[in-house]
Amino acid sequence: MSPSFPPPDKSSDAAMSRRNFLRGCAAFGGLTALAASLAPLREMGEMGDYTSKEQFLQKYYKELTPEDMTKVIARIEGEVQRQYGLRPHVRDLKPMDGVEFVYCLNLTRCIGCRKCVHACVAENNQSRNPEIQYIRVLKMPHGSMDVEKGDHTYDAKQVPEKGFFYMPVQCQQCKNPPCVKVCPVNATWQEKDGITVIDYDWCIGCRYCEAACPYWARRFNFTKPEIPRERINPNMAYLGNRPRKQGVMEKCHFCIQRTRAGRYPACLEVCPVGARKFGNILDPDSEVSYILREKRVFIQLKEEMGTSPRFFYYFDK
Numbered sequence: 001m002s003p004s005f006p007p008p009d010k011s012s013d014a015a016m017s018r019r020n021f022l023r024g025c026a027a028f029g030g031l032t033a034l035a036a037s038l039a040p041l042r043e044m045g046e047m048g049d050y051t052s053k054e055q056f057l058q059k060y061y062k063e064l065t066p067e068d069m070t071k072v073i074a075r076i077e078g079e080v081q082r083q084y085g086l087r088p089h090v091r092d093l094k095p096m097d098g099v100e101f102v103y104c105l106n107l108t109r110c111i112g113c114r115k116c117v118h119a120c121v122a123e124n125n126q127s128r129n130p131e132i133q134y135i136r137v138l139k140m141p142h143g144s145m146d147v148e149k150g151d152h153t154y155d156a157k158q159v160p161e162k163g164f165f166y167m168p169v170q171c172q173q174c175k176n177p178p179c180v181k182v183c184p185v186n187a188t189w190q191e192k193d194g195i196t197v198i199d200y201d202w203c204i205g206c207r208y209c210e211a212a213c214p215y216w217a218r219r220f221n222f223t224k225p226e227i228p229r230e231r232i233n234p235n236m237a238y239l240g241n242r243p244r245k246q247g248v249m250e251k252c253h254f255c256i257q258r259t260r261a262g263r264y265p266a267c268l269e270v271c272p273v274g275a276r277k278f279g280n281i282l283d284p285d286s287e288v289s290y291i292l293r294e295k296r297v298f299i300q301l302k303e304e305m306g307t308s309p310r311f312f313y314y315f316d317k
Contacts, residue, residue, distance in 0.1 A: 060186070061199045061239075069238070072201075076242055083243070084227075088234040090242055093260035095193035101254055101310065102194070102281040103265075104291045105168060107298070108316040109275035112137055112159040112166030116267035116276065120170075123255060123266035124241040125233050127225030134219065134252040135267065138167045145298065168267075171196065171217040171252035172301060172309030179209035179218065188249075194310050195254050197239040205247040214305050218251045254278070281310075288312075 054075050059068060073090045080088045117135045126132040138150025142163055150167060160166065177196050180188055187202040188209055210218040224246040236242040237257035244250050255265035259278070268276040279286040291297070296317055300309040 084229045084232050088236050090236045092238045095191045099280045100194045100282050102288050103311045104277040104288050106275040109273045110166045115270045119266040119270035129226040132219045135168050135170045139164050172311040175308035178212040182208040182212045200244050200248045203248040214302050218249050221246050
């Protein structure tokens with residue numbers, strides 16, 4: 001005798017059918033949307049751009065495991081090699097324990113030669129066409145500390161000019177950075193050594209950080225950056241001077257590829273008059289600690305903004 005079963009519940013079947021159908025549609029729609037979003041990335045890749053599916057699907061920097069980062073670095077090195085025909089050395093350099101970097105700049109000594117500007121461009125693989133510069137040197141009239149009166153377009157045949165002093169301005173690496181607060185995707189943050197960094201793979205190019213910065217220290221890549229192959233610096237850092245792409249922000253990061261490896265920033269090394277000093281403020285015997293104790297320090301730029309910069313200007317006594 002065959003077993004008897006209760007008659008099927010057609011309403012339940014109908015409900016399950018609708019639920020399964022909607023679930024299937026959602027899954028299919030999600031896959032279709034993902035495929036559609038990746039289509040232009042494939043086209044960019046074929047044109048030799050940096051954007052790739054791997055970059056698009058990359059996890060947030062702070063969530064990357066060492067194995068993940070190894071793969072990311074290999075991808076970046078491969079992209080640079082395809083673009084420029086040379087193999088770079090990319091590192092993910094971490095902050096050192098017991099280190100907080102600060103910069104001190106002697107306004108008495110600076111002569112406005114702009115060698116720091118050009119050394120920065122060369123070291124940090126900044127676009128040459130159009131040329132992006134992280135440092136602006138302001139020509140200031142004697143007796144004024146109002147940066148709004150500064151002229152960064154001066155074209156003197158010889159510097160320094162009588163009646164003026166010079167004030168280089170770059171990212172101030174603030175303790176209370178307004179740029180970090182406004183980023184909607186956490187693509188920029190402050191690390192424990194005081195450096196505010198940008199993950200170029202995570203930046204969406206909204207430019208909120210640029211608007212929030214009171215020092216005009218951030219730069220946006222409106223066009224695809226151009227760097228001649230022979231001018232590429234192959235010694236790179238993930239959060240530092242690796243090549244950027246169109247549509248992302250960038251800025252001074254205290255030459256992270258150098259300073260976290262125990263070297264000075266490029267702008268300091270090239271200064272012909274020794275106006276720039278850099279070091280660890282947590283070390284009482286460091287040169288910067290001595291300067292802040294002993295020199296006539298013009299505290300911080302726009303200190304009334306409450307940003308607490310780690311960039312100090314001072315005069316000789």
